Amino acid sequence: MEAVVCIKPVPEADSRLRVAPSGATYDPEGLRYTLNSTYDEAAVEEALRLREAGAIEKVHVVSLGPARAEEGVRYALAMGADDGLLLETGPGDAFDPGATANLLAGAIQTGPHDLVLVGRRAGDDETGMVGSALGEHLGIPSFAFVTGISVEGPSGSLRLRRFTEAGEEVLSVSLPVVVSLLKGAQDPRTPTLPNILKARRKPLVHQPLSEVLARLPAPPVRSLPVRFDLPAPRTGARLVEYQNPSEAAEKLVRLLREEAKVL
Amino acid sequence: MPISFDLTPEQRELQGLASKFAREEMTPRAAECDRTGRFPEEVYRRAWELGLMNLNVPAEYGGSGLPLLDQCLITEELASACGGMTTSILANCLALQPINLGGSPEQRERFLKPFCSEYRLASFALTEPGGGSDAGALKTRAIREGDSYLLTGQKCFITNAPQASLYTVFATVDPEKKHAGITAFVVPRETPGVSLGREEDKLGQRASSTATVTLERARVPLQNRLGGEGEGFKLAMATLDSTRTPIGALAVGIARAALEHASRYALQRSSFGVPIAQHQAIATKLGTMVQELEASRLLTWLSAWMVDQGKRATLESSVAKCYASDSAMHICDEAIQIFGGYGYMRDYPVEKLLRDAKLCQIYEGANEIQRLVIAREYLRRFS
């Protein structure tokens, strides 16, 4: 059994975004990209744990993005993934979640993919749609909001824990399957320095997007972003000066009662 | 190879690892350890687990054997979170370097491997109460007795001494011979006759520990002598030649933190109706600080690059260490000034940076000595 983890490079969480000259998206210039941290790291971690438990033989990583996305793939390799594939986009290439899933599926289809893992959503556009769209394009079931994967039940199946508004579900699913992870069972590991050095020697293939596109029966349908605005700067914060905590509490309570009228 | 200032993807990853570690493990404890002087063993242990210690130990002994430039990139990131913790993390490199450089293959196997297979600390013990700058005049005696030596003397200001399991000690077999009598030994902590003084209470870098090590007829087997009798002085100098550059990077890290704090503050604090960054007196301060920081970083990179190319870098490493540490002091001083009264308060981060930066002008060869070395090296070109 082999797993494929889809990862997306996103700007670091504390980046200061600017609108791109096109006005349609944010400007990638000068941003530092990381692996879509927490979400995708959790997906990689989960796959590695299954491999360590002997349930999976190999963990492959695939990413769709510009050449610099290599850093995110390398990070996953340093965490312990076996090999990486980067579907390299060119300048100006932009894909919506459906098209992204279509392209990823085109690449994933060519190799073993018993378990396809994605993070719950991307840290930048937050659409959370690629997982389900991947299931559609691969023609296999997909499950979202998963909080744990374990190897139980008949062979060729996995046990998933799923979090819903109504409560927690435990499902037995047969493979192959796409799983979108809400969170992992364990904090993602930090790659150690020796593993970063070792990851340099692991295979990482750059595949030009044209090759993937050529394999698709039809060009991916896509929406195009038209306009992108940054949130308006926040106003209205008011600083309350105080000498000691009890005075602070007193002043805050008065403001909440008399001005905000929430008490 | 043409010069390039582009870091490789691998270098960026190492930098990323160090910066993540600094942000997650060091920053949250920096103020507390500064206040209490606590030695945050959990941070050092985690640094070891991630491979951020013993950066200079060759891969064949289980280390990562990183080029010096990569070591400097890591050091700057760590030091931007806490100078003191960085000193304690780097101390292993300093202590193990004489073994790297002067040890026989058997000694390297015996002494270096344990540091890579488990978390352990080592100390470099050169300085004595009677003087640090004039290392050729050190007084600790090594008297040969059969196939061992008896070491007697005192080593002071030794980083990580209270926690170290091994010391690299420099002693003289004959004080008459001055430099030519100095010999290096590896002294395990449990050796009878080795004792520790109380931990020093320091101005800055308080997360690091510093203490005196006293040797009282401590018996060290011949197999623990690094190189021959009289080869110790050269070994100590060669060690410091390669560890001086990371001290420059350490100073750059502290200075960078000060400059970043000062920049953010200058944009946010207003006086006379505008952010203080718009007053020219503050803007020109920042302009000078940026120049000093950039120059310091480039000097450390140059020096590290020369060492990595196998070139002699005595002048460059002294320039890097001296300039970066003097600049760090100036940058931290100006950062406090930009913070005004708040800068003087312990609740704000910049006064700690000044206290931490000060040490960089003193240890691993005081800056006065660096200037003498630089002038001597430079003047050789004219004679």
Ligand SMILES: Cc1cc2nc3c(=O)[nH]c(=O)nc-3n(C[C@H](O)[C@H](O)[C@H](O)COP(=O)(O)OP(=O)(O)OC[C@H]3O[C@@H](n4cnc5c(N)ncnc54)[C@H](O)[C@@H]3O)c2cc1C
């Ligand atoms: C926190 C801390 C940690 C340290 N860690 C270690 C360690 O791990 N291992 C270790 O061996 N040492 C360590 N040291 C010692 C450090 O390297 C010495 O303090 C330093 O080399 C200076 O020696 P000294 O203190 O004896 O000063 P001195 O040599 O007495 O010098 C006093 C002053 O005179 C100046 N001076 C001396 N000679 C000359 C000259 N010829 N021309 C001009 N000026 C001169 C010096 O620059 C200095 O300003 C540490 C020191 C500190 C403070």
